[in-house]
Amino acid sequence: VAPQNTSAPRVPPTTNPALAYTNRTPAKYTPKDFIFGKVIGEGSFGTVYLAKDIHTGKEHAIKVCDKRHIIKEKKTEYVTREKEVLNMLAGAKHSFVRLYCTFQDIDRLYFVLSYAKNGELLPYINKVGSFDIECTKFYSAEILRGLEYLHGLGIIHRDLKPENILLDEKMHVLITDFGCTKILKEPEVPLNENETHVRERKNSFVGTAQYLSPEILTDRNASRSSDLWAFGCIIYQMVAGLPPFRARNDYMIFQKIQKLDYEVPDGFSEMAKSLVEQLLVLDPTQRLGAQDEHGAGYPSIRAHPFFEGVDFETLHEQTPPPIY
Numbered sequence: 001v002a003p004q005n006t007s008a009p010r011v012p013p014t015t016n017p018a019l020a021y022t023n024r025t026p027a028k029y030t031p032k033d034f035i036f037g038k039v040i041g042e043g044s045f046g047t048v049y050l051a052k053d054i055h056t057g058k059e060h061a062i063k064v065c066d067k068r069h070i071i072k073e074k075k076t077e078y079v080t081r082e083k084e085v086l087n088m089l090a091g092a093k094h095s096f097v098r099l100y101c102t103f104q105d106i107d108r109l110y111f112v113l114s115y116a117k118n119g120e121l122l123p124y125i126n127k128v129g130s131f132d133i134e135c136t137k138f139y140s141a142e143i144l145r146g147l148e149y150l151h152g153l154g155i156i157h158r159d160l161k162p163e164n165i166l167l168d169e170k171m172h173v174l175i176t177d178f179g180c181t182k183i184l185k186e187p188e189v190p191l192n193e194n195e196t197h198v199r200e201r202k203n204s205f206v207g208t209a210q211y212l213s214p215e216i217l218t219d220r221n222a223s224r225s226s227d228l229w230a231f232g233c234i235i236y237q238m239v240a241g242l243p244p245f246r247a248r249n250d251y252m253i254f255q256k257i258q259k260l261d262y263e264v265p266d267g268f269s270e271m272a273k274s275l276v277e278q279l280l281v282l283d284p285t286q287r288l289g290a291q292d293e294h295g296a297g298y299p300s301i302r303a304h305p306f307f308e309g310v311d312f313e314t315l316h317e318q319t320p321p322p323i324y
């Protein structure tokens, strides 16, 4: 406790909880260091709670996983790997849901994550129908920054879609990777020459198939370029309000993807159309950015006229354009 300054007038200890935070955080957290609030989501592993760190007042999303369930589902490997991935992302100053700390008690594992106060990106696209060009440029640029960082670490997301793009309090992008609710074991994807971190993938056909690239559908061999395809689908969706490959069921969606069967609606911005057309290319090696040198970001995508005027280096300091 700070030494009492005797010369100052005696004031009653504050009753304002905001001033009661010591900001001294414990070396190892326990559940008692948090005030658990409402449930913000039910996952396949456990429950995600809104929680407040009693030392800092900071809000977090805490993913609480039941150990017995993880063991029963034989998913300790997956959970351990997701923890590794999240730890690798800890260096990212932006763009990702971050893992602040982990701890356990007798029955549960606790992942203390950044809290995406404004939820998923998708409802914002649905609410306004489609983004104006300023919003599309800003949010595509923030997602691109995330992909550059992720691919720079040799990590491929493999399941990039609007549901995995969350928004923080200031409406900046926080990429995460919610596993699919049913996680079916899938043969280990072979490590390709430059991929250092193979993430065990759940059966990616569960959940939304609309953003899957042709190569994931056919030979399951994902590469960084698979994320560029998904990136193209998301840009299309921000402009058109709907994903490019739509059909009544997954099988028909797969057909359309493999035949590159999509239309660009009237009124679709020419610049965005040009960028989308260069990302939605069946041959992964021919997608814009696929030839860029690994680990040096995507200069050829940044250079596309669509991103004219975007300052990529200061995105996270900029105020996101209003979505209306």
Ligand SMILES: Nc1ncnc2c1ncn2[C@@H]1O[C@H](COP(=O)(O)OP(=O)(O)OP(=O)(O)O)[C@@H](O)[C@H]1O
Binding pocket: 040, 041, 042, 043, 044, 045, 046, 047, 048, 061, 063, 097, 113, 114, 115, 116, 117, 119, 166, 177, 178, 179, 180, 181
């Ligand atoms: N960091 C977060 N901030 C805000 N909301 C979150 C956060 N993490 C999860 N949620 C919410 O909780 C819901 C469930 O999260 P969870 O990650 O468990 O989903 P899941 O798809 O079952 O993933 P997994 O299979 O890996 O558990 C999400 O759909 C999301 O709405």
Ligand SMILES: O=C(O)C[C@H](Cc1nc2cc(Cl)cc(Cl)c2[nH]1)c1ccc(Cl)cc1
Binding pocket: 067, 068, 070, 071, 075, 076, 077, 079, 080, 083, 102, 103, 104, 109, 110, 111
């Ligand atoms: O303290 C650490 O970091 C290491 C432990 C390791 C660990 N203990 C486990 C117990 C079970 Cl039942 C399952 C997994 Cl995946 C487990 N992983 C741990 C604790 C909490 C969390 Cl969220 C992850 C891993």
Ligand SMILES: O=C(O)C[C@H](Cc1nc2cc(Cl)cc(Cl)c2[nH]1)c1ccc(Cl)cc1
Binding pocket: 043, 045, 063, 065, 079, 082, 083, 085, 086, 089, 096, 097, 098, 111, 113, 150, 155, 156, 157, 175, 176, 177, 178, 179
């Ligand atoms: O918040 C979630 O549900 C996702 C996280 C894991 C997670 N995997 C990721 C992979 C990538 Cl590439 C990026 C982020 Cl931010 C990622 N986050 C997670 C944490 C714990 C467990 Cl048990 C499963 C998944």
